[in-house]
Amino acid sequence: MSATTDTRVLTAPRYRLPAASSWTLTIAVVVALLALLPLGFVLWAAFATGWDTAVQLIFRERVGDLMVDTILLVLLTIPICTLLSVTLAWLTERTDLPGARLWSWLCVAPLAVPAFVHSYAWVGFWPGIHGLGAGVAISVVAYFPFLYLPVSAAFRMLDPALEDQAASLGLAPFAVFRRVVLPQLRLAICGGTLLIGLHLLAEYGLYAMIRFDTFTTAIIDQFQSTYNGVAAYMLALVLVLCCFVLLGVEAGLRGSRRYARLGSGVARRTRVARLGRWKYPLLILPLVTAAFSLGIPALTLGHWLVAGGAAIWRMDEIGLALGQTLVICLIGGFATTAAAVPIAWLSVRRANRSSRFLEGCYYLASSMPGVVVALALVTVTVRVLLPFYQTLATIVLAYVIMFLPRALVSLRASIAQVPVELEQAAASLGRSPGNALWSTTVRLAAPGAAAGVALSSLGIMNELTATQMLAPNGTRTLAMAFWALSSEIDYAGAAPYAVLMVLFSLPLTWLLHHQSKKIAGR
Known part of the structure; x- marks a missing residue:
């Protein structure tokens, strides 16, 4: 028997994966086009407005003032957040700070508010x-x-051998941190600062309540007060350009340098820095941070709950808002996760330029502020698809566009852990591509899908701008009810809604903290 014959006998038949060029790729492309709808709307609005009108609306004093405020907000907030987060992460992960585990949780808990x-x-x-x-x-x-979450996780993943080698060459501790540790935190810092910067550009409620004008507050004021679509469109165009500039700056700062090690590295824990006599004085930083980020909200909410008494607990209205919030969160969370399944599967099973391009479209679309997404969908439904104006379908589409990456990240990680041979085996038994995918990968990736639903639902629960502009008549979520009452200076009446939002957000925040602690076996 020849060698060729032996090879044919011993080699098992190889089965092709489900055809990614058919329904999976088609759905992924459709979702990507829907996700890019706000960007297309902004470009269309700029073209339809005309050059002269666009220049007149963009290069005016009001836009200049908003631009100055926005730049100052970003340039002041991001460095402070970076310094605070890196310091807190170092204290809680790399020193003998008393109660480090508790302070670590208290640094994450403000996400629930x-x-x-x-x-x-x-x-x-x-x-x-x-x-x-x-x-x-x-x-x-x-x-x-x-920013604290990714930086603290990065601290736990650092190779201690690199620091030991630098110290053995005579570098002082601060020089080791600056030349060895800090460069390895670059990716975590860039990613966290980008996320903060995008939130600064997109946030509405925070700045409207303290009477600080940003592009988002100006767009909503323009839309709600005068319904001046052209002026709002041009402000949205400038806001999207600001987001793209932020993405470009982050990509440039991140660079392409590699800091990862080859192999498993040294299997030991990092040596903990001894703070000595600075141990208790340094407790002031996490203590003050927790007091400002958690103590003030707890104190204020407690004050208004006590001042309002039992009268503010209007259970019929609160129950209605809670029920509508949970329904919208579940529908939006499941829809977002379902929309992420095709591209998550493609990015793992068919990792090529096409899948990476589609995935990039999703992230690019999600970087646009909610007010731009809402403005695009309002315009499209009013001018083209009027029956869909202020319907559940439209607001769910907005949530899918805004929170798709949250579900995508969780799904992709779970699908990557499912052996591809299971799909091959299902296909070899005669199952269709969709049935093979459903019976193997989708079912085994259910924990990742559940995490995607939870993460998306958390974002939907706390979303305000798009919900206000797109929600069907009669809709009153917890966020909408809170905002309506607080805008009327009824702070006591708004307190129960704020408490419920925090209580429903705390479990997922704890889950994020717990998953972060599992990195590097901690």
Whole structure:
């Protein structure tokens, strides 16, 4: 028997994966086109407005003032968040700070408090707070956990051998941190600061409550007060350009340098830095941070709950808002996760330029502020698809566009852990591509899908701008009810809605913290 014959006998038949060029790729492309609808709307609005009108609306004093405020907000908030988050992450992960585990959780817990609830709490605590200074201060306490989480995770993944080698060459501890540790935190810092920057550009409730004008507040004011579509479109165009500039700056700072090691590295824990006599004085930083980010909201909410008494617990209205919120969150969460399945499968099973391009479209679309997404869908439904104006389908589509990456990240990680041979075996038994995918990968990736639903639902629960502009008549979510009452200066009446939003957000925040701690076996 020849060698060729032996090879044919011993080699098992190879079965092709489900055809990615058919329904999976088609659905992924359709979702990508829907996700890019707001970007297409902005470009269309600029073209339809005309060059002369566009220049007149963009290059005016009002836009210049908004641009200055936005630049100052970003340039002041991001460095403070970076310094605070890196310092807190170092203290809780790399030193013998007393109660480091507790402080680590308290640094993540502010994520459970929506940004506009932070602003509400500070206005209740300090009624005169307003302007740029207030915007920077509240933004820091509301958004620094977005940077603390990836930086603390990066600290746990660092190879201690690199630091030991640098120290053995005579470098002082600060020089080791600056030349060895800090460069390895670059990706985490860039990713976290990008997320914070996009939130700063997109946030509405936080800044509206302290009377600080941004592009988002100006767009909504323009839309709600005068319904001046052309002026709102041009403001949206400038806001999208700001987002693209932020994405470009982050990509440039991130660079392409590689810091990953080859192999498993040294299997030991990193040596903990001894703080000595600075141990207790340094407790002031996490203590003050927790007091500002958690203590003030707790104090203000407690004050208004006590001041309002039992009368503010209108259970019929609260129950209606809670029920509608849960329904919208579940529908939006499941729809977002279902829309992410095709591209998640493609990015793992068919990793090529096409799948990476489609995935990039999803992330690009999600970087646009909710007000731009809502403005695009309002315009499209009013002018082209009027029956869909202010319907559940439209608002669910907005949620899919905005929160698709949350579901995509969870799904992709779970699908990657499912052996591709299971799909091959199902196909070899005669099952159709869709049936093979459903009976193997989709079912085994259910935990990742559940995490995607939870993450998307959390974002939907705390979303305000798109919900206000797109929700069907009669809809009253917790966020909408809170905003309506707080806008009427009924802070006591708004308190129960804020408490419910925080209580429903805390479990998922704890889950994020727990998953982060599992990195590197911690």
